[in-house]
Amino acid sequence: MRVNYEKWSLRKRYFWLRIWEDYEIGYLDRELLPLLVLLNRDRDIYTTSSCSGRIVVVDGNVPWIREEASVVFKSHIPVTTVDLDFVFRETPHRSYWLVVTGPIIHFSTTSLRKALKLLKRARTAGFKHSGVMHVSSTRGVFIELITGVYMTQLLRIQDNVLVSLSDINKVIFTFNKALIEGKWRLQKLYEVFRKYLPETPDPIIETELNSREIRLVKLTPIDIFYEMCGDLCRTA
Amino acid sequence: MRVNYEKWSLRKRYFWLRIWEDYEIGYLDRELLPLLVLLNRDRDIYTTSSCSGRIVVVDGNVPWIREEASVVFKSHIPVTTVDLDFVFRETPHRSYWLVVTGPIIHFSTTSLRKALKLLKRARTAGFKHSGVMHVSSTRGVFIELITGVYMTQLLRIQDNVLVSLSDINKVIFTFNKALIEGKWRLQKLYEVFRKYLPETPDPIIETELNSREIRLVKLTPIDIFYEMCGDLCRTA
Structure with missing residues (x-):
């Protein structure tokens, strides 16, 4: 299947602008920014909704999100016992589940060849369950x-x-450690991709980046993570 | 990339024979058999190592398998409090984690087109995180x-x-329910694929199947699951 580059580029444009909207309203995971920018700087890649890794409390019969379950607490940095006080004070509708997930990155490329190369590299950075989900023109x-x-x-x-x-506190300690392991894999992914991308720079993105002058783009994911939570992240 | 059909077929042959070896030594998850056979009956598909869903206890700092973690208990059917007695009696090297995982199916096709069609159908059966992992000739x-x-x-x-x-017992109840939900998704996957496969029957596999006359192949995954654990599976 051949990708229709014109239509694909319109989608890239849309998702690229959304990054900056989300960034401005504080909705974007800030540690993601260096990786998202790096990927989009390649003419043949655009990113969509992604997550840098988080700890949540789900109220549901099962910990995966479905209609009858809801996220009642969310944090992209390590949590403390105070954050989870409510678990002991408030009765859930169903059950409270503490859940930690590592980073999840979504992106699209214009060719299968490129997708497979990136997949291979991502696996070396610890993203073992990665794959091509869909293909459309x-x-x-x-x-x-x-x-x-x-x-x-x-x-x-x-x-x-x-x-x-x-x-x-012991459960929290274990979950915080896993969260931080996830952030390190994001850092590793960034380092692996930085050696190789952009293959062909996207001139529109390069021009825009120069005009935006976003400080965070010059940092790495783990730098930003440390800025966000300081000693809590280093010692957990 | 074009698949080398001759070399690919040799691999199909190898993995097909392994299914029966594993079956005979009792190593194969029996509920997988109808699905594995169905997939392999298509000339352009072969299956590799797969799992019907299981509950394990891992001794490790984290619940995912790595060098310094080990599986100390494993079950493909619901577990009882008696099964987990050892958790209270024996000290782990690191930590004991109870883990339930749904089914995981691995297979190879001779074309991307076919792979994407199967992926799409699998998603409707609740296999949401599926993808193409590698491509090689x-x-x-x-x-x-x-x-x-x-x-x-x-x-x-x-x-x-x-x-x-x-x-x-409450934790076990919840995990058993999740295990059974996984078995139902396997059943759903089998039903979805059965409407559509084999597209082009594999004459070698068809001939062999006729000579083997394996009773289980005529059942569905959930039939076999019920045979394995009876009321424990229905009421959990």
Whole structure:
């Protein structure tokens, strides 16, 4: 299947502008920015919704998101026992699950050949479960990069607290460590891709970047993470 | 990239014979057999190592498998509190994690077109995280089908038991339900693929199947699951 470059470029334009909208309203994971910019600087790549890794509490019968489950707490930096106080005070509709997920990166390329090269490199950075998800002439070759960093803990079923107040800090410690492992894999991915991208620079993106002068773009993901949470991230 | 059909067929032959070796020594997940046979009956598909979904206990700092972690308990059917007695009696080297994973199916096709068609259908059966992992001329277009069914529970860190003996049954109940949800997705996948496969029957496989007369091949995955664990599976 051949990608329709004209239509594909319109989508690139749309998603590129969305990055900056999300950035300005504070919706974008800031540690993602260096990687997103690096990928988009290549003429044959655009990124879509991605995540730098996070800890959430889900209220549901299962920890994966579905209609009858909802995220009641979310953090992209390590959490403290104070953050999870509510678990002991408020009864969930169903159950409280603590969930940590590593980074998930979505992007599209104009060719399968390029997609497979990037996949191979991503795997060396610890994104083992990555693959080509779809291929279409307007959306391009769509890729998900994902690590195996994922843990859940059932904390409370209705009124039945399963992990005591005195043990919760150990669970939090373990989950924070996993979160940070995820952030390091994001850093590794950035380093691996930086050696190789952009293959063919995208002149529109280059021009815009020069006019925007965003400080964060000159940092690496882990620099930004440390800026966001300081000692909490280094020592967890 | 074009697949070298001759070399690809040799690999199909190898993996097909391995299914029956594994079956005979009891190493194969029996519920997988109808799906594996269905896929291999198509001339342009062969399957490799797959899993029907399981519950394990991992001894490690993290629940994902790596060098310094090991599986100390494994079950493809629902577990009971008796199965997990050892968690309270024996100290782990690191930590005990209870982990449930849904089915994971690996297969190769001779064309990207076919791979993408199968991926699309698999997604409708709840295998949302599936994708093309590799492409090579001898191995073909290699696909992983995977669901989001995955939970972990940190049960014990060294001498510190985090989920009490009186609560473990609730955790087990929840994990058993997830295991069964995974088995139903396997059943759904089988039903979705059965409407469509084999597109072009593989004459060698058809001849062999007739000579083998394996009873299980005539059942569906969920039939076999029920045969394996009876009421435990229906009521969990």
